[in-house]
Amino acid sequence: MERPAIVLLSGGLDSTTVLAIARDQGFTPYALSFRYGQRHSIELQAAERVATTQGAARHVVADIDLRVFGGSALTSDISVPKHDSVEQIEADTIPVTYVPARNTIFLSFALAYAEVVGATDIFTGVTAVDFSGYPDCRPEYMDAFATMANLATKAGVEGKTRLELHSPLIDLSKADIIRKGLSLGVDYSITSSCYDPDAQGRACGHCDTCLLRLKGFAEVGIDDPAPYQNAGA
Amino acid sequence: MERPAIVLLSGGLDSTTVLAIARDQGFTPYALSFRYGQRHSIELQAAERVATTQGAARHVVADIDLRVFGGSALTSDISVPKHDSVEQIEADTIPVTYVPARNTIFLSFALAYAEVVGATDIFTGVTAVDFSGYPDCRPEYMDAFATMANLATKAGVEGKTRLELHSPLIDLSKADIIRKGLSLGVDYSITSSCYDPDAQGRACGHCDTCLLRLKGFAEVGIDDPAPYQNAGA
Secondary structure, eight states, X not given: OOOEEEEEOOSSHHHXXXXXXXXXXTOEEEEEEEEOSOSOSXXXXXXXXXXXXXXXSEEEEEEBOGGGTOOOTTTSSSOOOOOSXXXXXXXXXXXXXXXXXXXXXXXXXXXXXXXXXTOOEEEOOOOSSXXXXXXXXXXXXXXXXXXXXXXXXXXXXXXXOOOEEEOTTTTOOHHHHHHHHHHTTOOGGGOOOOSSOOTTOXXXXXXXXXXXXXXXXXXXXXXXXXXXXXXXX | OOXXXXXXXXXXXXXXXXXXXXXXXXXXXXXXXXXXXXXXXXXXXXHHHHHHHTTOSEEEEEEBOGGGTOOOTTTSSSOOOOOSSGGGSXXXXXXXXXXXXXXXXXXXXXXXXXXXXXXXXXXXXXXXXXXXXXXXXXXXXXXXXXXXXXHHSHHHHTTSOXXXXXXXXXXXXXXXHHHHHHHTTOOGGGOOOOSSOOTTOOBOSOSHHXXXXXXXHHHHTSOOOSOBSSTTO
């Protein structure tokens, strides 16, 4: 019998690895991405490629427009911060790329999708190592969401099922994530993690996610197969 | 100093009363409605009328399309159940008008809006009396959402603020809600609660919400001033 699971898929390195992990654990992945007013569609193109080639049963792109509320680098015109090395990223502050309540909204949609397809499992690419500074990426937040979710649905109220949030990357470094993905046959050349890619989808190499990703591949000892604006940046 | 509060506003009897209560408690109401694939725009027209005439500082309509997931009477083509009296509504079952994770999604957007306008208070029209059968309208669900929400935001993590969910109708019967609203000067003639109004916005008089609303006005001893398809139904 099929065991459906919702996988939040941005098309980046982390969520692509999570899709492979869900499949490896015997789940049938239903991928969910969002069109949320982000400035570029490169990441949605990557999500589509990943869903098609990495074994998702279905891929839904939900439209949500957070721009009606205003305020964040990812959805308005504030410039994306660029650095030369990982050390320059201020780990303890919340980045300007923070989008208000974004993960709460994303997980809420995942909850709706789970109920419709009869899934009781939701996979996310949240990590606690390489801490991103987003409050809604922490384990205590994820636990609280699961508690709330189990009170929100017909199945939860009737005691028939118990929704589970899986964060299989939570304790992994970027290098560990890459090693795990490679062992499961993930093709990282088709993923896109950059906050500020060019029109051809090539990564900038200097935003926070690019720096963390490049550091991860360097630790693994292989080149990142994804395209960059300055090869070898 | 202004005390902003987010008010979830459907344009129905309950949320319109809540808007008046928030204003009466000294808050500046920021109204939030949703275009979520519902079959009629009558309720959004009502929300707009209410926001304009009942003292909202601003009214935002967020677009969310739950139809990508499928499955519910309010967002697809299953027919709305009709009855002749309140007694025929089966109180212990979850109605087919249930929309998966709807309140979780609505509250998530309220959370984003609250963060953007600097509000720490969110008002909803959830009631426990006249129990609607929706799992995500119960007090224990609301409490769990607030706990999660306080772990989700910059302000919550930094311990600067404490988000509060207000459900001022939670212990009130429909008649009590109407009495409260009338005492605050609410004009119920411009509200719309019906699941299945006609093109002119006139209520059907026989869906669950119409029956509960009519029973409430009957208990107060006055006629519902809103338009019905069969006057006096």
